[in-house]
Amino acid sequence: GAVVSQHPSRVICKSGTSVKIECRSLDFQATTMFWYRQFPKQSLMLMATSNEGSKATYEQGVEKDKFLINHASLTLSTLTVTSAHPEDSSFYICSARESTSGRYEQYFGPGTRLTVT
Amino acid sequence: AQSVTQLDSQVPVFEEAPVELRCNYSSSVSVYLFWYVQYPNQGLQLLLKYLSGSTLVKGINGFEAEFNKSQTSFHLRKPSVHISDTAEYFCAVSENQAGTALIFGKGTTLSVSS
Numbered sequence: 001g002a003v004v005s006q007h008p009s010r011v012i013c014k015s016g017t018s019v020k021i022e023c024r025s026l027d028f029q030a031t032t033m034f035w036y037r038q039f040p041k042q043s044l045m046l047m048a049t050s051n052e053g054s055k056a057t058y059e060q061g062v063e064k065d066k067f068l069i070n071h072a073s074l075t076l077s078t079l080t081v082t083s084a085h086p087e088d089s090s091f092y093i094c095s096a097r098e099s100t101s102g103r104y105e106q107y108f109g110p111g112t113r114l115t116v117t
Numbered sequence: 118a119q120s121v122t123q124l125d126s127q128v129p130v131f132e133e134a135p136v137e138l139r140c141n142y143s144s145s146v147s148v149y150l151f152w153y154v155q156y157p158n159q160g161l162q163l164l165l166k167y168l169s170g171s172t173l174v175k176g177i178n179g180f181e182a183e184f185n186k187s188q189t190s191f192h193l194r195k196p197s198v199h200i201s202d203t204a205e206y207f208c209a210v211s212e213n214q215a216g217t218a219l220i221f222g223k224g225t226t227l228s229v230s231s
Contacts, residue, residue, distance in 0.1 A: 004160075006160075034218050034219075041224075041226075042223060042224070043207060043221045043222060043224050044161075044207070044219075044221045045221075046218045046219075046220075049218055093160055095161075095219075105163075106219065108153075108161040110159055110160040111158075111159070111160045113158070
């Protein structure tokens with residue numbers, strides 16, 4: 001089956017630093033990737049939709065200058081949390097939409113737990 | 118606008134008992150419905166989905182769900198649960214098969230005890 005990986009799985013950083021999270025589709029091409037944020041005991045909230053080769057579309061209330069998304073290839077999207085603060089601590093999950101088969105299924109990565117101290 | 122309501126935040130059950138996790142949705146257009154499971158510290162795994170056709174959908178791990186358009190529901194069921202089914206379950210809706218981003222419910226924690 002289609003596999004999506006995320007790296008790192010866990011990261012701890014100091015307040016004010018930037019952190020990059022990678023999302024890779026390992027065995028399929030993904031023209032679209034989605035980034036979600038999940039707070040403890042809560043649901044996934046869509047942050048942005050990332051299309052290969054174009055600018056990401058951010059959901060209302062998500063600061064695009066703080067959460068930089070780059071979808072440079074059909075298998076890689078990155079989320080950079082710039083100048084991270086403790087309130088950015090969360091579980092970040094990406095999903096990749098498989099498009100070559102025509103079924104357009106979404107596959108989720110295992111998530112990245114970010115802790116900002 | 119679409120929305121998903123999962124009526125129970127927590128469902129405790131004993132092993133081998135049946136379980137139903139409830140999900141209601143609202144949408145002004147055709148919908149495609151999904152159930153995902155999330156084990157602790159892991160990403161989401163698709164259990165099953167309804168795109169069209171038969172309203173009774175069978176998924177992995179013995180789960181099934183029934184799409185009820187008149188009641189705008191998509192409840193998840195399993196006749197006999199195992200300890201290993203303990204996890205968070207999310208119902209989600211999408212406007213089209215082509216995969217606009219999913220709208221998720223708040224999740225239901227299923228706790229199975231012996």
